[in-house]
Amino acid sequence: MRRRVLIGLPVMGLIAFGLWFAAATALLPMAEWSGAGLPVGAMSLDQIRLFFGLMPRGVIALIAGAALGLCGGILQVVLRNPVADPTTLGISGGAQLALVLATILAPDLLATGRWPVAMAGAGLAAAVVLAVGARRAFAPVTMVIAGMLVGMTASAIATAVTLAQGEYLLSLVIWNGGSLVQQDWSGVRGLALVLLVGAVGAALLARPLRVLSLGAEGAAWLGLNIALIRLVAVMLAVWLAACVSAELGLIAFVGLAAPALARSLGARGVGQVLALSPLLGALVLSLADGLVLLVAGQTGEMYPTGALTGLIGGPLLIWLLPRLRGSTPPGAEASEGPVPRRNRAGPLLIGMAAALVAAALVLVWIGRVPGGWAVLDWSSFTAFLPMRLPRLIAAVSAGAALGLAGAILQRLTANPLASPEVLGVSGGASLGFAAMIYLVAAPTAPQLVAGAMAGAALALVLLTSYVSRRDMPPERILLAGIAVSALASAVLAAMMARGDAKAWAILAWLSGSSSAVEMPGALSLAGVALALWLMSLTVRRWLGLLPLGIAVAGGVGMPVRRAQALLIVLAGLATGAATVLIGPLSFVGLVAPHMARRLGLARPQDHLTGAALIGAGLMLAADFGARMAGFPYELPLGLFASLIGAPWLIWLMMRPAR
Known part of the structure; x- marks a missing residue:
């Protein structure tokens, strides 16, 4: 594993930095970067765009990617599910819907900031998915099906509500796409604190999660409070995802890609996955944003970075499917129970057709x-x-x-x-x-x-x-x-x-x-x-x-x-x-x-x-x-x-x- 990590991480880092550096020098030649210590009033417009726009954008891509990678790593470990992440479990979709509804219907809720609203939406979505999973022993396939359908529903409602309020249309569409555009360093400071707290929490949970990885029965026999550990770990992951969604919008599948890449580089234990996932998440999001900046430099079109990470996530999820272990989800034929069977369906169908015509009239x-x-x-x-x-x-x-x-x-x-x-x-x-x-x-x-x-x-x-x-x-x-x-x-x-x-x-x-x-x-x-x-x-x-x-x-x-x-x-x-x-x-x-x-x-x-x-x-x-x-x-x-x-x-x- 060590050799792959020593080769893979620096290569990804150099590519990501190269893409960002190319965009920075295209904006402002390096010889003019000396204005960093000057008052804002003394800077040129391009210097302001570099020091308060492009530079915090590059840093926040690293921080947000690390937070999402850590979130995905925690979820995959605690649920023993290799395709769990904030997107596949509906967490990001819940945060998105809550923020859209608050922006349009109750803007006063945002007076104290977007993070509490995002946390409420993400927590509610996670609660629904976990309630479904608890009925099925947290089977991986069941969890992902429930989570992604909850996320799709939240996204559909958010899109419909956005369209109904044209005055918010452009800003909400761009925000929902996961834009990393920055105007100052406040977002970097806020998410850096979030990542620090998340890293400390993950370090404290590493040992219990290692025990939980032995299986629920074995962990319970060793005296581990399984329900409490699951609750704390999921709450930490939900908090990380909600904070990123509140600050940057919907960034999909970074939490799925980072742990998957960690395992492909040789990470096996819980500690290795939790340690490598933030690093790889930071590099994945930075690479995606670098490609967005490259396209913007060539075509003049600036796409939300979250849209590009979604292009990565779909194929990645399909690639991971054969490696997924789990039981049949709820709703399969065997679990539906007996259903009535009519020998003569004609009268019922005629009545349904007549009721449809009457209702239309x-x-x-x-x-x-x-x-x-x-x-x-x-x-x-x-x-x-x-x-x-x-x-x-x-x-x-x-x-x-x-x-x-x-x-x-x-x-x-x-x-x-x-x-x-x-x-x-x-x-x-x-x-x-x-x-x-x-x-x-x-x-x-x-x-x-x-x-x-x-x-x-x-x-x-x-x-x-x-x-x-x-x-x-x-x-x-x-x-x-x-x-x-x-x-x-x-x-x-x-x-x-x-x-x-x-x-x-x-x-x-x-x-x-x-x-x-x-x-x-x-x-x-x-x-x-x-x-x-x-x-x-x-x-x-x-x-x-x-x-x-x-x-x-x-x-x-x-x-x-x-x-x-x-x-x-x-x-x-x-x-x-x-x-x-x-x-x-x-x-x-x-x-x-x-x-x-x-x-x-x-x-x-x-x-x-x-x-x-x-x-x-x-x-x-x-x-x-x-x-x-x-x-x-x-x-x-x-x-x-x-x-x-x-x-x-x-x-x-x-x-x-x-």
């Missing part, structure tokens, strides 16, 4: 006016119907498409936690949508739909090809999909950080809205949803066999590879079509198939139809809430869809295994 007929709620008279109803009908059709069709996609994916992977959002399909659709915006001067609606569909199908194809070459259980497929989603989010964050009109279009789409939908687009989406439903019914035999396992399906003569490819295409098309309207994160594709199963719709054709009808109803309710909750302004549709899906997700993962 009622929601068209009522609304809010400046004086309050009102029921429209016939003349007002006929006047408003042409404006409301297209968006209702579009919302219902998008919900039905996502419900279908979720049902197909859950049967394809034999895992009820699968959904377009979780498997990275929505992330791929996001990249396809964004690529079309940037590659086509004035993309039309059909071009945007085609781009999103292609991106969704490509993401699912890549995911399937990756896991098919490895003997991975279904929960690893979920983790790989989450990694794809994280990578897509990082790319989108880098695009949005440009702050131009195209970035605004991407941000507006991320939160989802049906306000601009016209009748031709709504009918097209309805046609796509109907065609996909009919196509999925034609392969219902495949969907009935795949949950039994590939061996069983192939043993009865089913063309497994061809079936998987076709189902991937169907799920990708459904997700891409729906995602263009409501954005990439709604959880409708997760909730609707589950509700259909709980209603006893077990046969493939009944499950597909029920999931489509329930998804349509959920999106109908979300559209009504988006229009009415913030009257006279319309709130993002994706926000309400996420608020419907997130409580269901948390309840599902909190259920004890059977």
